[in-house]
Amino acid sequence: MSQTTNQPAVNIEALKSEVRAALINQKSFACPIAMRVAWHSGGTYDQADGSGGTDGATMRFEPEISDDANAGLSIVRDMLHLVQKKYPQISQADLWAFAGCVAIEFMGGPMPPFKFGRTDDSDGKNCPPNGRLPDAAQGADHLREVFNRMGFNDQEIVALSGGHSVGRCHAVRSGFDGAWTNNPLEFDNSYFKNLLEIEWKPKDWDGNFQYTDPTDTLLMLPTDMALIEDAAFRVHVEKYAADQELFFKDFSAAYGKLMCLGCPEQCDPSAEVPTASAKTIAGEEFREVAMHGSLGLMRRFAKTADVHEVEPTSGRNALHKAAFWGHIEAVRYLATELKLDPNVQDLMGDTALHDAARFGHAEVVQILLDAGTDLHLTNSAGMTPRVLAIEYGKDDVAERIGAAG
Numbered sequence: 001m002s003q004t005t006n007q008p009a010v011n012i013e014a015l016k017s018e019v020r021a022a023l024i025n026q027k028s029f030a031c032p033i034a035m036r037v038a039w040h041s042g043g044t045y046d047q048a049d050g051s052g053g054t055d056g057a058t059m060r061f062e063p064e065i066s067d068d069a070n071a072g073l074s075i076v077r078d079m080l081h082l083v084q085k086k087y088p089q090i091s092q093a094d095l096w097a098f099a100g101c102v103a104i105e106f107m108g109g110p111m112p113p114f115k116f117g118r119t120d121d122s123d124g125k126n127c128p129p130n131g132r133l134p135d136a137a138q139g140a141d142h143l144r145e146v147f148n149r150m151g152f153n154d155q156e157i158v159a160l161s162g163g164h165s166v167g168r169c170h171a172v173r174s175g176f177d178g179a180w181t182n183n184p185l186e187f188d189n190s191y192f193k194n195l196l197e198i199e200w201k202p203k204d205w206d207g208n209f210q211y212t213d214p215t216d217t218l219l220m221l222p223t224d225m226a227l228i229e230d231a232a233f234r235v236h237v238e239k240y241a242a243d244q245e246l247f248f249k250d251f252s253a254a255y256g257k258l259m260c261l262g263c264p265e266q267c268d269p270s271a272e273v274p275t276a277s278a279k280t281i282a283g284e285e286f287r288e289v290a291m292h293g294s295l296g297l298m299r300r301f302a303k304t305a306d307v308h309e310v311e312p313t314s315g316r317n318a319l320h321k322a323a324f325w326g327h328i329e330a331v332r333y334l335a336t337e338l339k340l341d342p343n344v345q346d347l348m349g350d351t352a353l354h355d356a357a358r359f360g361h362a363e364v365v366q367i368l369l370d371a372g373t374d375l376h377l378t379n380s381a382g383m384t385p386r387v388l389a390i391e392y393g394k395d396d397v398a399e400r401i402g403a404a405g
C-alpha cells in the first residue's frame with residue numbers, strides 16, 4: 001500500500017496489528033461485521049448529488065445511526081474505539097474504511113486498494129436519508145437501481161455481492177437467519193459456487209422469505225438469488241465460481257472504489273500518485289545507510305538529502321536508526337557534525353536515546369547525552385530513557401543517564 005505526502009504519518013503494519021487485535025480476540029471474531037460497517041458507510045452514496053459515502057463517518061448520527069439496515073453495527077465501532085484513541089491523527093471515517101479492508105485480508109481475501117484522507121463531520125447535517133441501502137427482499141431491478149445510483153455496473157454488483165462469502169444473517173437484526181457458506185470466516189469464492197451448485201428452495205419458517213439448501217443449514221437472500229435468475233448477472237456469477245483469482249481481483253477493485261465514494265480525491269487509490277522527488281529518494285537512502293552505520297555512504301548521500309527529514313511512516317530520523325543499532329561513529333557524525341536534533345520523537349514517542357538505552361549501547365548513549373538530549377521526554381508507554389534502561393536491565397546505561405540528569 002503506498003502513501004503519498006497528504007497521507008497521515010502512520011505505520012501501516014502497526015495499525016493493522018492494532019485493528020486485528022481489536023477485531024480478533026478471545027471474545028470475538030468480528031471481521032465480517034467490520035467489513036459490513038465499511039460497506040454500509042459507503043453504500044449510501046448518490047452520484048447524482050455527491051451525498052452519502054464513507055467521508056464524514058455520518059453513521060454516528062441520527063438518522064443514519066438508527067437506519068434498520070445498520071442494526072447491530074455499532075458494536076464494531078465501539079471495538080475500534082481504543083485504536084481510534086491511539087491514532088488520533090486518523091479520522092473515524094478512515095478507520096472504519098481501513099478496518100473493513102484489513103478484515104477482508106485477515107479472512108484470507110485480497111487487500112483492497114486504500115488511501116487515507118477522510119474527515120469526520122461534527123454533526124448529522126450531512127447524513128444521507130435512511131433507506132438507501134439495498135432491501136434483501138427485492139430482486140434484480142432493485143439491485144441495479146441502488147448500485148447504479150452509487151456508480152456500479154452489473155459486473156461490480158456481482159463482485160461486491162461476493163462479500164456474502166463471509167458472515168451470516170441474524171434473525172434478531174434483519175429477520176433473516178443463517179450463513180451463505182460453510183466457512184463463514186473464510187473469504188473465498190464459495191458463495192458463487194453455492195449459488196450455482198446447490199438446489200435452493202424457499203425456507204419453511206415464520207421469518208422473512210429466504211432460500212435454504214436441502215439440509216436446511218445455509219441461506220440465500222432474494223437479492224442473492226437474483227444474481228442467478230437474471231441472465232446478465234449470472235454470467236459474472238459463473239465466471240467467479242470458476243475463477244477465484246478473478247473474483248479477488250474484481251472484488252478488490254470494486255470494494256476499493258466503494259471505500260472512496262463521496263470522498264476527497266486524496267482517498268482515491270486510482271488517482272495519480274506523485275512520484276518521489278530526487279531529494280526524498282536521497283533522504284530515504286541516507287536513513288537506510290545510517291541504519292547500517294556506513295559512514296562513507298552517509299557522507300555521500302548527505303550532499304543531496306535533507307538529513308533532518310523523518311520517515312513518514314515511523315517518524316524516525318537517521319539518528320534514531322543509527323542509535324538503535326549502536327553505530328557509534330555514525331551517531332557521532334549525525335549528532336555532532338550534522339547536528340541532528342536528538343529530541344525528535346518517533347511515532348512511539350521514542351528519542352534516539354530511548355533506542356540506545358533500551359539496547360544498552362553505552363557509547364552511543366554518551367554521545368546523545370553530550371548532544372543535549374532532553375532526559376525527561378517520555379515515550380507512548382510513559383517511559384523516560386532512564387526508566388527504559390532499567391526496564392531492560394541495562395543498569396550501567398541507566399546510571400550513566402542518571403548521572404547526566
Ligand code: HEM
Pocket residue numbers: 032033035036039072134135136137143160161162163164166167168169170171173174175176221223255
Ligand atoms: C447486494 C445487496 C445486499 C443486500 C440486500 C445485503 C443484505 C444483507 C443482510 C440482510 C445481512 C444480514 C444482516 C444481519 O442479519 O446481521 C447482510 C449481512 C452481511 N453483508 Fe450484505 N447485503 C448486500 C450487499 C453486501 C455487500 C456489497 C457486502 C460487502 C462487500 C456485504 C457484506 C455483508 C456481510 C459481511 C454480512 C455479514 C455480517 C455479519 O456476519 O454480522 N453485503 N447483508
